[in-house]
Amino acid sequence: MSSESxxxxxxxxxxxxxxxxxxxxxxxxxMLWVGSYAKVDPAFIGxxxxxWYQMLWVLLSTALTxxxxxxxxxxxxxxxxxxx
Amino acid sequence: xxxxxxxxxxxxxxxFFLAVTVMGFLAxxxxxxxxEHSLDEWGLGGRSFGTWVTWFLLGGDLYTxxxxxxxxxxxxxxxxxxxxxxxxTILVYPLIFTxxxxxxxxxxxxxxxxxxxxxxxxxxxxxxxxxxxxTGILATMPYIALxxxxxxxxxxxxxVGGGEDTNWFVKDLPLLIAFGVLAxxxxxxxxxxxxxxxxxxxTLIYIVIAVxxxxxxxxxxxxxxxxxxxxxxxxxxxxxGLVPLEAxxxxxxxxxxxxxxxxxxxxxxxxxxxxxxxxxxxxxxxTILPLYSLMLGLLALLGFMAIAAGVKVTNPxxxxxxxxxxxxxxxxxxxxxxxxxxxxxxxxxxMSIAAANLFTRNIYKDFIKPDATPQQExxxxxxxxxxxxxxxxxxxxxxxxxxxINFQLLGGIWILQTFPALxxxxxxxxxxxxxxLAGWAVGMIYGTVAAYxxxxxxxxxxxxxxxxxPGIGEIGYIGLTAFVLNVVVTVVLTFVLKAFKxxxxxxxxxxEDYTADAGDPGVQVELPPAxxxxxH
Numbered sequence: 022m023s024s025e026s027x028x029x030x031x032x033x034x035x036x037x038x039x040x041x042x043x044x045x046x047x048x049x050x051x052m053l054w055v056g057s058y059a060k061v062d063p064a065f066i067g068x069x070x071x072x073w074y075q076m077l078w079v080l081l082s083t084a085l086t087x088x089x090x091x092x093x094x095x096x097x098x099x100x101x102x103x104x105x
Numbered sequence: 106x107x108x109x110x111x112x113x114x115x116x117x118x119x120x121f122f123l124a125v126t127v128m129g130f131l132a133x134x135x136x137x138x139x140x141e142h143s144l145d146e147w148g149l150g151g152r153s154f155g156t157w158v159t160w161f162l163l164g165g166d167l168y169t170x171x172x173x174x175x176x177x178x179x180x181x182x183x184x185x186x187x188x189x190x191x192x193x194t195i196l197v198y199p200l201i202f203t204x205x206x207x208x209x210x211x212x213x214x215x216x217x218x219x220x221x222x223x224x225x226x227x228x229x230x231x232x233x234x235x236x237x238x239x240t241g242i243l244a245t246m247p248y249i250a251l252x253x254x255x256x257x258x259x260x261x262x263x264x265v266g267g268g269e270d271t272n273w274f275v276k277d278l279p280l281l282i283a284f285g286v287l288a289x290x291x292x293x294x295x296x297x298x299x300x301x302x303x304x305x306x307x308t309l310i311y312i313v314i315a316v317x318x319x320x321x322x323x324x325x326x327x328x329x330x331x332x333x334x335x336x337x338x339x340x341x342x343x344x345x346g347l348v349p350l351e352a353x354x355x356x357x358x359x360x361x362x363x364x365x366x367x368x369x370x371x372x373x374x375x376x377x378x379x380x381x382x383x384x385x386x387x388x389x390x391x392t393i394l395p396l397y398s399l400m401l402g403l404l405a406l407l408g409f410m411a412i413a414a415g416v417k418v419t420n421p422x423x424x425x426x427x428x429x430x431x432x433x434x435x436x437x438x439x440x441x442x443x444x445x446x447x448x449x450x451x452x453x454x455x456m457s458i459a460a461a462n463l464f465t466r467n468i469y470k471d472f473i474k475p476d477a478t479p480q481q482e483x484x485x486x487x488x489x490x491x492x493x494x495x496x497x498x499x500x501x502x503x504x505x506x507x508x509x510i511n512f513q514l515l516g517g518i519w520i521l522q523t524f525p526a527l528x529x530x531x532x533x534x535x536x537x538x539x540x541x542l543a544g545w546a547v548g549m550i551y552g553t554v555a556a557y558x559x560x561x562x563x564x565x566x567x568x569x570x571x572x573x574x575p576g577i578g579e580i581g582y583i584g585l586t587a588f589v590l591n592v593v594v595t596v597v598l599t600f601v602l603k604a605f606k607x608x609x610x611x612x613x614x615x616x617e618d619y620t621a622d623a624g625d626p627g628v629q630v631e632l633p634p635a636x637x638x639x640x641h
Contacts, residue, residue, distance in 0.1 A: 045199040052192035053362060055354035059185075061347055067328030068406075071348045075191045076402040082195050083395040086202060090392050 037096050044089040048082040110264040111430065117439025118263065118446060121309070122283070125302045125447055129290030132297040143479040144218055147295035148462045148486055150380045152213070156389050158300055159381040162455075163390060164397045165303030166377045167194075167368065170255035170449035171248075173310070173404060178421040180408025184335065184345030186353055188405055189360045194398040196365035198391045205369065205391075206384045207531045207619040213379075214618045219459075220375050220527050221467040227530045228538040229610030231471050236545050237523045238467035241372040242493075244516030245460045248371075249497040250509040252449040252456075254422070256283055257501070259442045262426035277502055283446070288494050291454045292487050296380055299454040306451050309444035311400065313429075317410075317441075318403045321432050325413050331406075334413035355579035356571045363585035367521040372459035373452065384622045422506075453494070461490035511567035515556055518570070518584035522548035525595050531619065538610050540598035548591030555583045 051057075052075070061069040145152055154162060172190070179187025208223065217223045220241065225234035260279050290298045322328055332347060339345040349357050368374060381387055411428040418424050429441040465486040470477050477485070500509060526541045561568025574581040 045202060048195055048199055049362075052195055053358040055349065055358050056351070059348045059351075059354060064329075064332075067330075067332060069332060069347050071185060072188065072402070072406065075188065075195070076399065079191070079195055079395050079398045079402060082199065083392060086198050086395075087392040089199075089202065090388050093388070 035096075037092055041089045041092050041096075044085040044092075047085055048078065051078055051081075111435060111438065113435035114430070114439035114442060115263050115265060117436055118259075118443045121305070121440070121443035121447060122286075125305055125450065126286050126290065128301050128305065129286075129294060129298040132290070132301040133294040135297050135301060144462065144465065144482045144486055145216075147483050148218060148458055149376065150296040150300055152380055153382055154300065154380050154386070155382050156386050156393075159377070159386050159390055160393055161303040161307055162300045162380065163374070163377045163394060165299065165306050165448070165451040166373055166455045167394075167452075168310075168397050168401060168448075169248075169252060169452040170445050171251040172401070173445055173448055174255050174258055174422055174425055175251075176401065176405050177408035177411065177425045180405050181411050181416075181424040182345070182421040184339050185347055185349045186345065186357065187408065188402075189357050189364070190405065191398060191402045192357075192361040193364040193368075194401055195395070196361060197368050198395055200365055201369050202388060202391045204528050204531050205378055205387050208375070208527075209378065209381065209384050209387055210621040211531070211614055211618045214621050215614065218379070219372065219463050219466050220370070220523070221463060224526050224530060225467070225471070226613045227534070228526070228541070229612060230538040230542070233526055233538050233542050233545075234467050234471065236542060237526060238463045240519050240523050240545075240549070241370075241463050242460050244520040245372055245456050246493065246497060247500070247509050247512035247516050248373075249453050249456045249460075249494065250500045251513050252453040253280060253284065253497060253501045254506055254509060255449040256280060256446050258422050259426050259445050262423060262430050263442060280501075281498075283450070284494065284498055287450050287453060288491055291457060291490055291494075295487075296376065296455065296458055299451045299458075300380070302447065302454075303451050306444065306447040309440060310448060313441045313444045314400050314403055316437070317407060317429070317432075321407070321410050321414070321428070324432060325410060331409050331413040335409040338412050352580065355574075355581050359574075359581035359585045360571065363521060363582040363588065364517065366524055366588065367517055367584060370520045370523050370527060372463055373456040376455060376459040376462065453497075457490040457493045457497075458486075460493045461486040461488075464489045507564065511564075514567060514570050515553060518552035518556060518587055519549055521584045521588050522552065522591050524588060525592055529595075534612055535599065536595055537599040537602040537607060539607060540595045540602055543598050544591040544593075544595030547594045548587040551590055552583055552587035555587070559583075 058071055058074045060071065063070055065073045176187060176190045179190075181187075208220075211217065211226075212223060215222075215226055217226065219238065221234040221238040224237050225231060228234075257280060265279050322331055325331055336347050339347070369378070378387060381390075407425055407428060411424040414428055414431060416424055416427050416431060418427055426442065426445065429438045433441060465482050469485050470482065474481070522545050525536065525544055529536050529541070555572050556570065557566050559568045559570070559572055560566065570583055571580050572583050572586070573579070574586050
């Protein structure tokens with residue numbers, strides 16, 4: 022088995038894991054706060070703000086999820102390689 | 106709606122259709138395993154798919170033909186409110202990042218094929234597992250029916266759907282043929298068929314969207330013109346708008362959140378997930394699947410273009426096929442129609458497999474024939490996949506389309522009610538099985554009654570999926586309100602049942618099962634990656 026029981030290993034909540042959680046949580050705040058983007062201006066090449074902003078968030082949330090993935094991999098590798 | 110048959114478009118359409126049919130049958134030989142008579146082989150493609158196959162399969166599965174037709178249709182009819190599909194698919198990926206790898210691990214360790222298998226193993230409750238299975242089957246059936254509606258829309262616009270006066274057999278013949286072919290190769294090749302066809306489907310879709318999003322606005326005079334025309338239409342119709350009004354913002358947010366929570370409760374999403382080779386494949390996929398969301402966003406904009414192009418249809422579902430027909434040269438319209446048509450076949454195949462697996466594992470094996478051998482399981486599953494499809498076909502041919510749409514709307518509300526048992530169960534054993542069952546029942550009943558009570562200008566019941574949230578007073582997605590009720594009931598009853606020391610049931614899983622990866626004891630060894638993955 023690769024992962025140890027939580028008691029024996031490093032603490033469950035670490036700064037890296039907090040960052041991972043924030044990366045995953047940010048899209049929820051941004052997307053569910055509809056009032057922050059329910060407007061027409063500024064438009065981008067004729068596309069109202071409402072639409073291009075949400076499409077931009079597809080890219081932002083992808084970047085955030087990817088960051089979370091990389092950090093998680095590093096976290097797991099460190100734990101597997103012994104308690105650092 | 107259309108005067109004659111569009112010969113060129115139809116020719117291209119038939120060409121692609123024949124090509125995927127051949128692929129569907131050949132798929133049985135693709136990555137064939139030795140033990141071909143197990144349900145893992147037929148129903149999960151041998152659990153062998155790597156990052157890219159999984160990506161195509163999940164993409165082909167989640168972004169269905171109906172999505173392609175319905176999302177721009179909603180924009181065409183109502184404007185901004187229809188765009189919630191984009192934040193919805195944005196939220197799905199961070200969400201599944203947290204729980205799907207755990208489901209993969211525990212399923213591999215214990216050989217679970219469906220979510221109900223997991224629920225039964227975790228909570229030791231056949232009743233709860235049956236509830237999850239029945240919900241899954243009920244929610245999937247209308248979804249399959251809607252895929253057929255998607256094919257019908259394309260056939261109609263090509264002129265082969267027949268007019269009002271053609272007799273029903275001639276009118277429905279093309280659909281029957283498409284359907285028979287789909288049923289035959291799903292039966293013989295299992296999940297491998299849609300996995301292989303998904304490559305064609307997604308390639309076609311990406312090409313069509315890329316061309317449409319550049320070519321059509323240029324023809325229409327730019328996005329300024331497009332949105333200007335759309336704005337005028339909404340103002341004139343006094344319905345919809347380019348931006349949701351303050352009153353509509355709760356609806357928008359709750360629909361996005363509720364749908365995101367529900368998506369990976371659907372059996373077909375889970376089937377595609379469990380067919381992947383390792384835990385890493387799933388996490389990696391959460392970082393590349395959003396490419397489909399971007400495409401969906403662009404596709405949604407086609408709804409505005411249909412308005413600007415002066416497409417006039419009484420049934421908004423036909424707006425996008427009609428836009429393609431009006432704007433593209435015939436041969437490319439054929440490619441676009443093929444993309445939608447094949448786009449319906451992939452999810453329909455996966456959904457029928459998923460529903461069949463649920464029936465076989467959680468109804469047939471648990472309640473009818475507990476000593477079924479793997480061969481018998483596979484046989485039953487194959488037969489049920491046929492039955493499910495025939496059921497969907499009858500549904501589409503005999504009932505009004507709005508019935509399928511109503512049921513799909515209800516299906517979304519229902520499937521969300523399995524979230525506490527499944528995702529809750531993946532993280533904690535604290536919830537009591539009876540409390541989960543009670544919570545599920547409350548959510549189902551509230552959701553159904555509330556949806557029944559929603560009227561729209563055209564329908565007395567099931568007129569929409571949003572209603573006033575009790576206690577808050579804003580209009581919100583019924584599914585999410587039902588879900589909150591469900592969770593409250595589950596938590597309260599768990600406290601009560603624990604106080605009375607009600608029997609908890611046996612948990613056959615252990616904590617390390619949830620983090621097991623390929624290569625660990627009891628889990629199949631990971632094969633060397635066949636394709637270069639997104640990372641490593």
